[in-house]
Amino acid sequence: MKGSRRLQNIVLARQVAMYLSRELTDNSLPKIGKEFGGKDHTTVIHAHAKIKSLIDEDDNLRLEIESIKKKIK
16 A cells, blocks of 8 residues: 555555545645655545546445445444
8 A cells, every 4th residue: 555556456445545544534635645655645636536536437436435434433
């Protein structure tokens, strides 16, 4: 999650984790980025926007993320 590898499955997992970090915490964008291996705050913004868009298109992803949110809370 913290690495710089760009394999699609790793990227998607990291983006989902950034999305959840943004949704479920009050941490700043730079702090979230730092926790993911020193990513820039714009990377967090991009990840959040991308996952939000994918949730609107993919019901399976939406259900998975809702399930993860319930487990975290």
